[in-house]
Amino acid sequence: MSVDLSTSLGSLHLKSPTATASGCAAAGRELAQFGDVATLGAVVTKSIMLKPRSGRPTPRMAETPSGMLNSIGLQGPGIDSFLDKDLSWLTSNNVTTIVSIAGNNVAEFGQLARILRDVPGIGGLEVNISCPNVESRGQVFACNPVSASEVIDTVRAEWTSTAPILAKLSPDVTDIVEIAGSVINAGADGVSMINTLLGMVIDVDAMKPMLGGRTGGLSGPAIRPVAVRAVYQVHAAFPEVPILGMGGIRTGHDALEFIAAGASAVSIGTVVFGDPGAPWRIATELGNELEQRGYSSLREVVGLAHKN
Amino acid sequence: MSVDLSTSLGSLHLKSPTATASGCAAAGRELAQFGDVATLGAVVTKSIMLKPRSGRPTPRMAETPSGMLNSIGLQGPGIDSFLDKDLSWLTSNNVTTIVSIAGNNVAEFGQLARILRDVPGIGGLEVNISCPNVESRGQVFACNPVSASEVIDTVRAEWTSTAPILAKLSPDVTDIVEIAGSVINAGADGVSMINTLLGMVIDVDAMKPMLGGRTGGLSGPAIRPVAVRAVYQVHAAFPEVPILGMGGIRTGHDALEFIAAGASAVSIGTVVFGDPGAPWRIATELGNELEQRGYSSLREVVGLAHKN
Amino acid sequence: MSHAQQLTSRIRSIEPVGEYFHIVFEAPTIAEFVEPGHFVAVAVGGVGSGMLLRRAFSIHNATAGDSIEVIVAAHGQGTQWLTAVSAGTEVDIIAPLGKPFLLPTRPVGCVLVAGGYGAAPMGLLARELRDRGCEVEVILGAATQSRLFGVLELTRDADNVTVTTDDGTSGLRGRVTDALPDALARINGQAVYACGPMPMLKAVAEVSKAHGAFSQCAVEESMACGIGVCMTCVLPVVGDDGVTRMVRSCVEGPCFRGDRVRWDDVNTVPVDAFGAPVQGGH
Amino acid sequence: MSHAQQLTSRIRSIEPVGEYFHIVFEAPTIAEFVEPGHFVAVAVGGVGSGMLLRRAFSIHNATAGDSIEVIVAAHGQGTQWLTAVSAGTEVDIIAPLGKPFLLPTRPVGCVLVAGGYGAAPMGLLARELRDRGCEVEVILGAATQSRLFGVLELTRDADNVTVTTDDGTSGLRGRVTDALPDALARINGQAVYACGPMPMLKAVAEVSKAHGAFSQCAVEESMACGIGVCMTCVLPVVGDDGVTRMVRSCVEGPCFRGDRVRWDDVNTVPVDAFGAPVQGGH
Numbered sequence A, B: 001m002s003v004d005l006s007t008s009l010g011s012l013h014l015k016s017p018t019a020t021a022s023g024c025a026a027a028g029r030e031l032a033q034f035g036d037v038a039t040l041g042a043v044v045t046k047s048i049m050l051k052p053r054s055g056r057p058t059p060r061m062a063e064t065p066s067g068m069l070n071s072i073g074l075q076g077p078g079i080d081s082f083l084d085k086d087l088s089w090l091t092s093n094n095v096t097t098i099v100s101i102a103g104n105n106v107a108e109f110g111q112l113a114r115i116l117r118d119v120p121g122i123g124g125l126e127v128n129i130s131c132p133n134v135e136s137r138g139q140v141f142a143c144n145p146v147s148a149s150e151v152i153d154t155v156r157a158e159w160t161s162t163a164p165i166l167a168k169l170s171p172d173v174t175d176i177v178e179i180a181g182s183v184i185n186a187g188a189d190g191v192s193m194i195n196t197l198l199g200m201v202i203d204v205d206a207m208k209p210m211l212g213g214r215t216g217g218l219s220g221p222a223i224r225p226v227a228v229r230a231v232y233q234v235h236a237a238f239p240e241v242p243i244l245g246m247g248g249i250r251t252g253h254d255a256l257e258f259i260a261a262g263a264s265a266v267s268i269g270t271v272v273f274g275d276p277g278a279p280w281r282i283a284t285e286l287g288n289e290l291e292q293r294g295y296s297s298l299r300e301v302v303g304l305a306h307k308n
Numbered sequence C, D: 001m002s003h004a005q006q007l008t009s010r011i012r013s014i015e016p017v018g019e020y021f022h023i024v025f026e027a028p029t030i031a032e033f034v035e036p037g038h039f040v041a042v043a044v045g046g047v048g049s050g051m052l053l054r055r056a057f058s059i060h061n062a063t064a065g066d067s068i069e070v071i072v073a074a075h076g077q078g079t080q081w082l083t084a085v086s087a088g089t090e091v092d093i094i095a096p097l098g099k100p101f102l103l104p105t106r107p108v109g110c111v112l113v114a115g116g117y118g119a120a121p122m123g124l125l126a127r128e129l130r131d132r133g134c135e136v137e138v139i140l141g142a143a144t145q146s147r148l149f150g151v152l153e154l155t156r157d158a159d160n161v162t163v164t165t166d167d168g169t170s171g172l173r174g175r176v177t178d179a180l181p182d183a184l185a186r187i188n189g190q191a192v193y194a195c196g197p198m199p200m201l202k203a204v205a206e207v208s209k210a211h212g213a214f215s216q217c218a219v220e221e222s223m224a225c226g227i228g229v230c231m232t233c234v235l236p237v238v239g240d241d242g243v244t245r246m247v248r249s250c251v252e253g254p255c256f257r258g259d260r261v262r263w264d265d266v267n268t269v270p271v272d273a274f275g276a277p278v279q280g281g282h
């Protein structure tokens, strides 16, 4: 293919525009059966916390029309085991890695940044301030411009590496541009969006919410128009700020919508569950879509839908 | 069927729990080919404005995974023609009618309420403060508790009829419970939710947003988990306030989710486009779902998912 | 207005014709009500489908008490699904929908102009017109030969058929409108019926008008409901009172008078349209 | 760990068996890697489907170089779709997935216990065990006769088959566990293999333990990915170190040691689980 698909998120160069979405590819290893993980734009790891975390009770998922709800609740082994077992695998396999971090409070985000800043092999940091699967809604930092910027401020202060800090935003807000502005002001190099929408399915036999966690995060193609809108709005307001776009991307055509709306790269999430080869397939398809339309590089298309 | 499906929204008695959603059945007449409109719970009319309105340029719709985007932009004939041609048809056909109103500003909502208050045959007023298809985002009253309550305040002050005032809410807010609280305080008898989510599809050939209005409202089964969650949250906070639930209802099973989450009745929107007989079919299915589970009335199930 | 019926129909057959597919739906209770220009709305995708909306197709043929037929181009997801199912599959259909072509009350010369699958409704129309004693000329155009439809059938059903292709692979190289003036002249045409892409319809309406002929154009606007309840399918049309309104092509069309559609303003809301935004806010 | 393969498979046949459907997938490159207890994940819905997630089925049979087979209960939308397509339909499958049953290294008496379609993997397992010289008793249970599966096949592949139904329409009236002690006694059973609903597995694990037999239970947790990346399918399992962890049943199962699963705590996160929330915040 003659199209140049390389791209970048601030200082991070990506050889391919498709990454895995946090929480949808664990730490990359299981996907290795379906493709060479080192050829992906990046693996964005499942959000890691300071301590091991068991997550929420099951059932943790419900399929919904063209989407799914999940209430995993950030189950994970904690940062030490992550560095030891997961990051080392990624690094030794030459995988471009964006580490996603999540804290219970502002200080924990800072601690995680401090631990990670000197670890080699980290391409970028995605700061998950938008996970809806936490015990209290009040913990969703990305729903409030002040708490969102506090987290990013703190991470920025600790982060001595040149790898970019991406703030992961929630669509569950009245004005996502305001939130984006606040994290950019606080020092985020770019934004990732969108995280899931808060949703619920009722089990009408048991007459209670289906998920163990009652509410869950809605993802998949169902939410794609919301994600494209968010990317478009934030790119319009901050055209210089790189965006890692995600939300229901299933095909190269979908990915192209995000690029045209202003994303510099995309993450593939829920669709990986149905099609583990999707991150590679979508990159190929995206190349074809660009080629058919006569473009020679992905970069020239970033944000192009704003020009017409 | 032995199940009692009658229900009520405040002072309005409904013989059936399924209504049409505003903007998805015009003023009921076209549906008469597919069923007896008088047997529906209610027809909620397309939001009517003071003056005739041509709406937004086409294309006005894009199909999306398990949903659609629309940017109709409240096209309509204005209140005078509505009363003359539409409401008179509804009234003379004994249709339970909930009139949806929309204003460009607070005063217009008041004027509409004043015009409508003495018109016979109006079962309820749905105050659409949440249409995303308006020129400026600033006009979405339901995104701000203060402007939302201003509208309802004004309508309440004009409204001398005993028919209930339902405030129609937008899901595009950080905290829908706060907005619900503000309109209830301002005198709404109940709430309708949800309106569409703001979304966008990019036409990657033309390299611009697909819809004439650029952004549009996302509806259909894709958004159902968001709607169920909103109903659940608001019912939890205000258990006495009747809710007209909507958002992607396709089957009686879906409708039952809304009832269990706290809705007293449901509106059927987008699904009518694919299945014009849906409002009748869903009422029948809902009856069957209740019967199979051993319930003898719909009323006993309203909000039941909160008890377990 | 004929009542639309919703019904579960068995697909009797699906056959490729050039780049299109000819599909026969069993529709015994519907067929007798079909007039030329009516369309059918077909639900697609089957169990668990993510496609909510129906797909609209001109009715190509209707056999009373039996079936209706359509010609489908496999375009996006929905038509890909529909053209790939096997005969015997049951699908939900609604028909007849829309306002059919307005027919002349006296036997006048008629020219039928169609682009690509726009020829689908023309056989039914030609036969109806000839039954009424009209002389019928047909012009069928397409980008290339494989996208022509109905040449054989219309050769039987009309008095004369002219074919044009953009690339000259069949008939005259050129556009349908290149052939229209001659066709009108040959039969002293008073009415022109057209179905095809918007730019073609616009050109046909203009040429017809210039030659003093009345035109009826079947438009193809994106439709969410097809039954008049959603307001997605509008275009600016001038009414008898001279006022432009954004009218629904699914119920007030798809067949419109060519001289009443504001072709240049399609996809806009003209400033002089009824209810258009006024300067300084609404 | 065997590598899972993703492949477009043609459905060779679909046949009803009692209340279930027996489906044969052409899977020449996959079949040879299948071990008893492996599962296959099948994409459902076809073009434009609103169903994103695969459906998991125990592999019932595998013919090297040729095909794999499953037994499907039409339950919700996805299985309704899958059991209604016609032979010849192509579907995307991923297999083999999961950890298979752990097999005894010496020829010991084994009892295979299955509920309903839980019998699907038992033929493959019985043949494998008998190849290893084990004596095999089978107990098949169901709510009612039409939900029994595999009686004939297992009568051939095992040394003895006992049938139980809740309503007594076939075999003994009662539960599979009612028949388990006798079966264990008959062959001096050392290992029990079970597949079926959770309450059955719990009961089988308990009875086995009480009789000093080792048990392997194939669990059925709701799965989004089936390949270990999403963490939806977890249940509390005690590790070799005595610590309870929320482990993924798709990659660390579905076959678990019955004495290691904390059956009473399924659908909860036990307070003593690794990483469980601690009082007063995390």
Ligand SMILES: Cc1cc2nc3c(=O)[nH]c(=O)nc-3n(C[C@H](O)[C@H](O)[C@H](O)COP(=O)(O)OP(=O)(O)OC[C@H]3O[C@@H](n4cnc5c(N)ncnc54)[C@H](O)[C@@H]3O)c2cc1C
Pocket: B062, B063, C039, C053, C054, C055, C056, C057, C058, C059, C070, C071, C072, C073, C074, C075, C076, C077, C078, C079, C080, C117, C118, C120, C219, C220, C221, C222, C223, C224, C254
């Ligand atoms: C009155 C009328 C008559 C038509 N007659 C024919 C015919 O005889 N033969 C034929 O092949 N096609 C006909 N079309 C066009 C046909 O409806 C579209 O090609 C088809 O809907 C596209 O669906 P899709 O699933 O392939 O595309 P998608 O892109 O998946 O469709 C997405 C959505 O957009 C709508 N849409 C997309 N393209 C069109 C279009 N061109 N016109 C209307 N809606 C569209 C679809 O209905 C669907 O709701 C007609 C359209 C109309 C309005």
Ligand SMILES: Cc1cc2nc3c(=O)[nH]c(=O)nc-3n(C[C@H](O)[C@H](O)[C@H](O)COP(=O)(O)OP(=O)(O)OC[C@H]3O[C@@H](n4cnc5c(N)ncnc54)[C@H](O)[C@@H]3O)c2cc1C
Pocket: A062, A063, D039, D053, D054, D055, D056, D057, D058, D059, D070, D071, D072, D073, D074, D075, D076, D077, D078, D079, D080, D117, D120, D219, D220, D221, D222, D223, D224, D254
């Ligand atoms: C390891 C394993 C082996 C299985 N083996 C068989 C088998 O041999 N034969 C058989 O008929 N069924 C088997 N099942 C159950 C089968 O996967 C479900 O019945 C099926 O997924 C339900 O899909 P649906 O579309 O009918 O239901 P829906 O309710 O539409 O499913 C919605 C979603 O929930 C998931 N889901 C729903 N019920 C279950 C369930 N019981 N287990 C797991 N996921 C579920 C689906 O995969 C889907 O993602 C097995 C499940 C697992 C995990």
Ligand SMILES: Cc1cc2nc3c(=O)[nH]c(=O)nc-3n(C[C@H](O)[C@H](O)[C@H](O)COP(=O)(O)O)c2cc1C
Pocket: A021, A022, A023, A024, A046, A047, A070, A072, A074, A100, A128, A131, A168, A193, A194, A195, A196, A217, A218, A219, A220, A221, A223, A246, A247, A248, A249, A267, A268, A269, A270, A271, D230
């Ligand atoms: C099962 C699951 C787990 C997820 N876990 C995380 C997570 O740990 N951290 C995070 O930032 N986002 C998480 N997400 C959100 C995704 O990264 C992504 O933002 C979202 O799902 C939208 O993209 P998609 O529609 O492609 O899945 C998770 C999503 C799913 C479905």
Ligand SMILES: Cc1cc2nc3c(=O)[nH]c(=O)nc-3n(C[C@H](O)[C@H](O)[C@H](O)COP(=O)(O)O)c2cc1C
Pocket: B021, B022, B023, B024, B046, B047, B070, B072, B074, B100, B128, B131, B168, B194, B195, B196, B217, B218, B219, B220, B221, B223, B246, B247, B248, B249, B267, B268, B269, B270, B271, C230
């Ligand atoms: C084409 C279209 C037009 C709509 N017009 C209106 C409207 O005029 N007023 C209003 O309050 N809601 C309007 N809505 C929103 C619906 O009433 C409903 O709240 C929303 O679509 C969610 O329900 P659904 O998923 O069942 O369609 C419209 C929705 C659609 C799809």
Ligand code: FES
Pocket: C222, C223, C224, C225, C226, C227, C228, C229, C230, C231, C232, C233, C234, C248, C249, C250, C251
């Ligand atoms: S398509 Fe809905 S009004 Fe015409």
Ligand code: FES
Pocket: D222, D223, D224, D225, D226, D227, D228, D229, D230, D231, D232, D233, D234, D248, D249, D250, D251
């Ligand atoms: S189903 Fe995704 S980890 Fe098991």
